[in-house]
Amino acid sequence: MNVTFILLTLLIGALLTLASGKKLAHTTALLFSILGFGFSLFLLNQFNNGTDISYQVQWISKPNISFALKADGLSMLMVLLNTFLTPVILLTTIKKDYKNPHILYALVLFMSFAMTGTFLATDGFLYYIFWELALIPIFFIALLWGSDTWEVRKKAILKFFIYTFAGSLFMLVAFIYLYQKTGSFLLADLVNTALSSTEQTWIFLGFFLAYAIKIPIFPFHTWQADTYEKAPAIGTMLLSGIMLKMGIYSILRWQLPLTPNMNEGILNTVIILCLIGVIYASLIALRQSNLKRLLAYSSMAHVGLIAAGAYTYTTDGYHGVVLQMIAHGLVIVGLFFLTEIIYARYQTYTIREMGGIRSQAIKFTSFFMIFMFASIGLPGTFSFIGEFTILYSLSQINLMYALLGGTTIILGAYYMMKMFQKAVLGPQNKNTFADLNTNECLILAVLAAAVIFFGLYPKPLTDLLFTSIV
Template identity: 55%
Template sequence: MILTIILLYFLGAILTYLVGNKMASKVAFGFTALTFVAFMFLLAPANDVFISYDWIARPTIKFAFQLDGLSKVMLFLTTGLAPIIILTSLKTEIANAKAFYAFVLFMLGAMAGTFLAADGLLYYIFWELSLLPIFVIGLFWGNNKANDLKKVMLKFFSYTFASSLFMLASFIFLYNKAGSFLLSDLYAVSLNYSEQFWIFLGFFFAFAVKIPIIPFHTWQAKTYTLAPMVGTMLLSGIMLKMGLYSVIRWQIPIAPQAAESLADWVLILSIAGVVYGSVVALKQDNLKTFLAYSSLAHVGLIAAGAYSGTFDGISGAVLQMVAHGFVIIGLFYAVQIIEQRYKTILISELGGIRNWAPKFTSLFIILMVASVGLPGTFNFVGEFTILYGLATVNIWYAIFGGLSIIFGAYYMLKMFQYVMLGEAFEKPFADVSAYETIVFVLIIGALIYFGLYPKYISDVLEPAVTTIVNQINLVK
């Protein structure tokens, strides 16, 4: 059953391509919805699930997968957002739709594999497999009016692929020490501080680019801006979480002494991203670029929580990954609607939408306040838990990390003022349709439900985080 999620996505990719352009989006949506239903059955057993099959004898590589609380939460994010992302595109005409949606499903399968893999080399294979489809999606379905589209997508591919080679080198070294790539064996291997230091850095280069953490972020804003909206949603909603997840699953538990000694530097870089992303967001005129830098600020705080090495910091980081995934998809969908109505997403060319579309404005406000962590929304739960975890490390990290809330409120309200308020344009802005309302309600419903009752996800997550924290303390 644990392999069902991956297989459904890969099978869906094949069938989506075979049915042709006319039915591709509907078949893709059907498979993402079916995969979410299959995942809900995986939530039923309270116990962890581990499967392992012999794959390659030399070097010893296992076809091994693990389903625990952490991977369950990450699969909830992936399988829950996937049908919503497809829904946002059903009313959009996409050239060569069969190939487009096939790549989307293939990417989802690879990301699911990354969250489930319990063998280091298998994990690396899924990690790299997820890169190719999003590169192709951006290159062939991105903003072809931009002169630098090819350059931007090649930079994105080169950065992420090259940085992953450091992770591969780390896994090869670990294999020579442990004689295995299995996660449990890598947790048990004895490393001195010098070895941990280099392993930590090898992983850090790969994960810092994927998240991204400054100064490894230079690919992000342009890629988000020029990629098609579905691609941007996949990148911001799910793919960047692969790096954050990997910090918690692989990097810190394997090299906890190095993580502790380098914590100040990594936390400073992560929190610097909060300030940098917020300040640069204020200067943006393009709404997609604006949200890209806003996302950079938010994931900086999530990364700080993950690297804190504390139970609360790690738990808050995982909760915030899910919350950020839902809210950023909702905000990008709002931008897509604005672009469809007015054929522009430049803030300087917008204004007065509230006068034409009160329902859309109300939904936009809810997403906006959720983004800045208003109590009662899921983002508040994640941010508060992260800040509490950071405070146990150093109160100043919590104070500076908390600037994300202040800065976020300021740049979001300023953007809202220019885009939604003011005098109405002469050209009408059609209010949200019933279909668009359903998409927003799905997103906002999740943000409010888990904001008011996060216990369910917290209970699923707690045993896995406890195991990871115990592993960190044991190896220290």
């Protein structure tokens, strides 16, 4: 099967969803998202059988731009994460009544299409196009279907758009400079470019600004909490579960291979910024009364640690980062979905207005405990493997880095368990809390099963990491 089939499926699905009308929009989007996941599994089977999963044709002659796609172990894992979480996220909205649902769900599929292209592209210019295309649908999803007043929401979402778009321009400048040196945007050509230490530094910083904003890394994080809070649940899950992984993936795929001999001082500075973000976000999370904002800062702390692991330039860091990206995607989507279930019952995100859930909803409480423990890296859950491997990679660079990074586990355990105690175990809210319905149970069971299974047996994923383009 041609690798372009998965892109065509998602793109055609977005167009048909838009044309299907309000009544059939969700069904159409869900069908094509499941097809996309099915195609990704088929590609995985071909990849495991040794088939070359690539496609390349000349797109533009001047400048020399190719429509080049290729799947290796790294990109295959990210495509699987994207195409798995997209139908899961769509299932969370099965009983939601959105205005103009055909437009919303078409944007979701288009975003999935663009993110898949980002993970598969091996031409720098094509990669940049997909990177920017992914920003457009989430901008409109958050702006048009988000919470709060129009003015407040618009301010937060515009800040997010301007920050991420402006940061990406520095990456584009870096690509253009590399093209002038090689006459090609192809990754295989760019990695062989002879660059001086000064040139590598500027290329590294150009990419860093784009990725530091997208992930985000301290101090480029100021858009995140407001955007996560104002976006609708479906937008928050897409942002936290998949989109921010584009930045971390790109560090491994583009930034590090193109700058293999970076100045140690700059690398240490970047790692320190990442670790500052871990501690800063964890401390801010301790003070949050809004559950969505608490999870936003918790996510920032976790991805700060992931980014720090990526910049260690070690094999252990590489493996830990990829595993933790997938684990974080599964766990954070589960946590935001649980948050949305609470909101549907209690009509609030304020933690002190919740409580008494355990005595009314045993199934909900059980799943909340699983994802809470997974979030703090309890052994036996998927997050433990990635976090342990990342901390080990940091210890190879500097033991103090590992100790500082480890604060995310200690502080995370404190604020997550404190939140759980107040939101789930506290005195009963004045409203009743209905336990999970069949659809909610199915979604959480699938996510929880993946978190536990790969926590106990990550070998199917680690085997894929031994193959990469670069």
